Amino acid sequence: QYIAYVAYPLDLFEEGSVTNLFTSIVGNVFGFKALRALRLEDLRIPPAYAKTFQGPPHGIQVERDKLNKYGRGLLGCTIKPKLGLSAKNYGRAVYECLRGGLDFTKDDENVNSQPFMRWRDRFLFVAEATYKAQAETGEIKGHYLNATAGTSEEMIKRAVCAKELGVPIIMHDYITAGFTSNTSLANYCRDHGLLLHIHRAMHAVIDRQRNHGIHFRVLAKILRMSGGDHLHSGTVVGKLEGEREVTLGFVDLMRDDYIEKDRSR
Template identity: 40%
Template sequence: MGIEYDDFLDESYTPTSDDLVCTFRVAPGEGMSLEAAAARVASESSNGTWAALDVDSDISRLSAMAFDLSDDGLVKVAYPDALFEPGSLAQVLSCIAGNIMGMKAVDTIRLVDCEWPEQLTSSFPGPQFGSDVLTQFLDADGRPGLATVPKPKVGLPTEEHARIGYDAWVGGVDLLKDDENLTDQNFNPFERRVTESFEMRDRAQEETGERKDYLVNITAETDEMVRRAEYVADHGGSFVMVDIITAGWSSLQTVRRRTEDLGLAIHAHRAMHAAFDRLPEHGVSMRCLAQFARLAGVDHLHTGTVGLGKLENEDTVGINDWLTSDLYGMRDVLPVASGGLHPGIVDALLDATGPEVMVQAGGGIHGHPDGTRAGAEALRAATEAWVDGETLDERAERVPALRTALDKWGTESPR
C-alpha cells in the first residue's frame, strides 16, 4: 500500500461519531498551498512521514484526515479513535499538538478547538465535584464564590500569611489561596503554613458561622504532590491547588486519581498558559487547554476576566460556556476570574460571566486603605449587590468599606 501526503486530505470527508475533530488555524510555509500544508499536518500528527511509503498492511484506519478548509486558514482534521490510548492526555496531545507545531510546512499553526467524541471523553475521569463545591464545601449558594491570595504573594512569613487569611475569611471571602509560586520555601514552609492556616480557618468559621477553606498549592514533583495532598486531607482541608501546566498533564492525572480517594477538590492554576496561547496565530488556545483540564479532572480553573483585569483579554465567556456545558454527563468546571480585580469592577465582570464563577481578588482586597478585612468586606458587598440587583453606589451607602474601595479604585481596570 502506497502512502503519500494526498492520502491525508479529503475535503468531502464526513467525520464519524468516534473521530476527534480538531480545528487548526494554519499559515502555510513559503511556496506551500493551504491544501498541501493541511495534508502535512494530518500526516505528521498521525501515521505519515515526509517520504512516500510502500507498506504491506492497510493502516489507513489510523490515518488522520484533513477536511473543511476555509479561506481564512482554518483547517479541520479528523483523528480516528483507534489512534489514541484511552485516558492518556500525554499521548493524545503528542498527536494533536506535537511535532506539527514545529514543521517547516507551516509558518504558524494554532490548535483552536477540539470536538471530543464520547468514547474518548469517557476514558477520562473529569471533575470530581465541579461547581458543586460552592454548596458542598462552602456556603456560597446563589452567589459567586470569593477567594483571595495574601499579598505580597511570596515573602510573607507563615504567621503573617495565616493572619491575613483570617482577616480575609472574617471579612467575607470563602477561600484563602496560595499563589502559583508559593510552595515550600524556607520563609513559609508548606507543612507549617497548612497547619497554622487551618487553625485560623477554624477560628474564622466559628466566628462567622460560615464554612471557609484554603486552596493549598501542592505543586511539586508528582510523588511529593500526592504526599502533600494527603497532608492537606489529614489536616481538614477540602481543596488542593495545582499549577497544572508547569506540573504537567500526567502529574495532574496522578493527583486526580489520589484526590478521588481523599475527597479533595482540585483548584487549577494555569501559570505558563501564555507560552502556548498568547500569540493568536500559533500554539494552543486557552479554550483547548481548558478542555484538557476538564478531561483530566480539575474542579476550578482560572479562565480570565473578560478584559477587566490586568491580564491579556481572551475568550473568557466562550471558555466558561464550554467548561459548564454538557459533555456526555461529565461534571462541569467552575471558572475562576482572577488578575487585577477589585470591588469597583465586580458588577461589570459578573454582567459578562454570570454568577457561576469564582471571583478572586488579591491587591483588590489587601490594598484597601483600611486593610484586608475591610477589603474582603467590600468585595463581598459588591458581589452581593450584583446578586441582589443593586448598584455598587447604592450598596456603598450601607457598607462603608465598599464606599472606601470605590473612592480609591473607582471602576477602572489596572494594568
C-alpha cells in the same frame, strides 16, 4: 493563512491519557520546517473517547455542598504579597480575609515550599486560621493550598497532609506541573474527598499569539478531561489580557454539558 480540519481514528489514542492525546496531536507537527506558524484552534472529542476520562474530581454542586453556600457566587482573594511572608504572617493574613467576610482565600501559583515559608508550616498555620475564622463567623471557610511540587510523589504527600488537616480544597499548577501529574492528583482528590482548584500559570506562552500555539479553549477542554473542579478562566477587567466574549465562552465551556456553536465566543 489556511484553516485545516483533521480527523484521527480513535485507535491511535490511549484511553484516559491526556498526555498521549497531546503527544499525538501537537507533539511534532509544530516543528515542521514547512510551517512558518501553526495554531490549534479547537478539539472535538467524540463521546466514546471522552468517556474514558474521569473528568473533574467532584464538580460545582459538591463544592457548594461542602461550603454550604447556594444561590450566589463565591467571593475570595489571593494572599498578597505572594512571596516573602513567613508562615505565621501568611496564616494571619488568611484569617483576616476570612474573618472579614470572604468565602475563601488562595495561594498564588508560585507559593510552593521556599526557604522563608516551607509548605508544611504554611499548611498548619493556614488550617489554624481557617478553623478560627469558621468558629467566629459560623460559616464554612476554605483556602486553596497549593500542592504543586517538584515531583509527583512530593505533590501527593502534600495532598495527604492537607487531607489529614481537614482542609476542603487544594490547588495545582496544571501546565507547569504537567498533565500526568494533574491527572494523578485529580484521582487522589476524587478518592479522598478533596476539591481541586487549577491554576493556569504559563498558559500565555502557549495561547497568547494569534497565529501560533494552542487556543486556551483547547487547554480548558484538556483540563476538564484530565481533572479539576475549577480553573482560572481569565477576567474581563484587571491586569491580565482577556476579551469579554471569549472569557464568557471559556466559562460556558467549563460548566456546560453540551456547547452550542457560537462564533462570537
